[in-house]
Amino acid sequence: xxxxxxxxxxxxxxxxxxxxxxxxxxxxxxxxxxxxxxxxxxxxxxxxxxxxxxxxxxxxxxxxxxxxxxxxxxxxxxxxxxxxxxxxxxxxxxxxxxxxxxxxxxxxxxxxxxxxxxxxxxxxxxxxxxxxxxxxxxxxxxxxxxxxxxxxxxxxxxxxxxxxxxxxxxxxxxxxxxxxxxxxxxxxxxxxxxxxxxxxxxxxxxxxxxxxxxxxxxxxxxxxxxxxxxxxxxxxxxxxxxxxxxxxxxxxxxxxxxxxxxxxxxxxxxxxxxxxxxxxxxxxxxxxxxxxxxxxxxxxxxxxxxxxxxxxxxxxxxxxxxxxxxxxxxxxxxxxxxxxxxxxxx
Amino acid sequence: xxxxxxxxxxxxxxxxxxxxxxxxxxxxxxxxxxxxxxxxxxxxxxxxxxxxxxxxxxxxxxxxxxxxxxxxxxxxxxxxxxxxxxxxxxxxxxxxxxxxxxxxxxxxxxxxxxxxxxxxxxxxxxxxxxxxxxxxxxxxxxxxxxxxxxxxxxxxxxxxxxxxxxxxxxxxxxxxxxxxxxxxxxxxxxxxxxxxxxxx
Numbered sequence: 254x255x256x257x258x259x260x261x262x263x264x265x266x267x268x269x270x271x272x273x274x275x276x277x278x279x280x281x282x283x284x285x286x287x288x289x290x291x292x293x294x295x296x297x298x299x300x301x302x303x304x305x306x307x308x309x310x311x312x313x314x315x316x317x318x319x320x321x322x323x324x325x326x327x328x329x330x331x332x333x334x335x336x337x338x339x340x341x342x343x344x345x346x347x348x349x350x351x352x353x354x355x356x357x358x359x360x361x362x363x364x365x366x367x368x369x370x371x372x373x374x375x376x377x378x379x380x381x382x383x384x385x386x387x388x389x390x391x392x393x394x395x396x397x398x399x400x401x402x403x404x405x406x407x408x409x410x411x412x413x414x415x416x417x418x419x420x421x422x423x424x425x426x427x428x429x430x431x432x433x434x435x436x437x438x439x440x441x442x443x444x445x446x447x448x449x450x451x452x453x454x455x456x457x458x459x460x461x462x463x464x465x466x467x468x469x470x471x472x473x474x475x476x477x478x479x480x481x482x483x484x485x486x487x488x489x490x491x492x493x494x495x496x497x498x499x500x501x502x503x504x505x506x507x508x509x510x511x512x513x514x515x516x517x518x519x520x521x522x523x524x525x526x527x528x529x530x531x532x533x534x535x536x537x538x539x540x541x542x543x544x545x546x547x548x549x550x551x552x553x554x555x556x557x558x559x560x561x562x563x564x565x566x567x568x569x570x571x572x573x574x575x576x577x578x579x580x581x582x583x584x585x586x587x588x589x590x591x592x593x594x595x596x597x598x599x
Numbered sequence: 600x601x602x603x604x605x606x607x608x609x610x611x612x613x614x615x616x617x618x619x620x621x622x623x624x625x626x627x628x629x630x631x632x633x634x635x636x637x638x639x640x641x642x643x644x645x646x647x648x649x650x651x652x653x654x655x656x657x658x659x660x661x662x663x664x665x666x667x668x669x670x671x672x673x674x675x676x677x678x679x680x681x682x683x684x685x686x687x688x689x690x691x692x693x694x695x696x697x698x699x700x701x702x703x704x705x706x707x708x709x710x711x712x713x714x715x716x717x718x719x720x721x722x723x724x725x726x727x728x729x730x731x732x733x734x735x736x737x738x739x740x741x742x743x744x745x746x747x748x749x750x751x752x753x754x755x756x757x758x759x760x761x762x763x764x765x766x767x768x769x770x771x772x773x774x775x776x777x778x779x780x781x782x783x784x785x786x787x788x789x790x791x792x793x794x795x796x797x798x799x
Contacts, residue, residue: 332745416723433742439774491742491781495763498785574786 258317269485281596282477286557297473309354326427332435336423343411344398346525407536428487428537473523480570482516504575510543548598552586610771613731623698627652632733633704634663641670692720704730711776735798738777
């Protein structure tokens, strides 16, 4: 991971950018020339050194700036954090998992010292150091899930397991691809996924649920999901749609490779030990088309995937307006040569 | 236009009320035109187990109240507002035991207000039988200002709080008893699609 954290923004002047190293490790999501919804779940095991799956939680060059953006969003709309009262055990499970993983994987940045149930947590990049009693919320400035949710990149949803399904009963959500936590909180798996076109018909959601109900403690899983976003904006929430929806009108043939970003979600799921809940983490990676085309293999593959995309999916992902411009811009990289299966850059 | 085979997966499917024979007691909650559904239920049979009935009605539906008084032999409560129904539910629920079955008939908004009121007593959605009556009007949750506007009969509705014109996403929250509404002209200010009454 990067030893320095960038100063950059994900709103207004959008100074966000990816270093050459960040481009190379980008989690490109298309192993084949065509894309359709699939369960595509695999064990969340240690990936290659330097990859986004090297550690349990990926801390990269955007860490500090993303945590700051998260703070701004939460200040403007406190409803981005929700936790139903029965989720307190799961909140402590979350705090334990994040603190233990970060301090083990990045000892230069994070440390955790336990003295019985009295824990001291230090987060150097964000300048935080607190001592508290594990299990006693009154010893922290905010609820444990809120406290640590702000110190890890990405969104988190805690899923309660009952009635043979999963309920989204807590969440901290500030970098979502157009879904609302305030609307979805308390929903069952099926209700939550209601609007996904074609997926329900294909039985994808039922199969994924079956898989997750059997998720075991100590054997987390992951999958990639993707969409496209105009500007490197983390907060593409429905709440703020009036602020970002109009950006789609600004895309033209000249600026398409700067404005249009491939937005990839690294989704990981962990069974939690006390509550038996599941932690669902959604980590967002953004890259504009220009940077992505650093690797011609990716540009070719993305061209083929986009060219053959089902119109329902283009609409669902909100890409209808600018999608033809994306396909046209990528076409020049595509010589039609066969690509082997896989997401590697070179 | 709706595609063939299209349905809103997060929208619940409503049925006709039928007694659960294996219940230990029953709770019937109806509103307005839902009074007719309650009458039909009691005409199927009068169950062995204890039954409590709550009926909220306006003057227009007073005739159902008169009939209900004749067909419901015990524990009938006539109420004037949804608020009264919810408060009475919260008072009587603690006295109910395992094996209680609940039957609700009314508008979509009423059905989910009842479901929400009994949730804290451990009643899950699946334990409640629901019949949609009277109106297809929808409640819309404004995702921008978080207000809920009731009784919207058109495809596009105005938020009663922030006054944005909202289009309705095919996503229903049982918790809020409402569909998600988003500003319809955020991408092209002032351009509204034709407004049609399709949920009379």
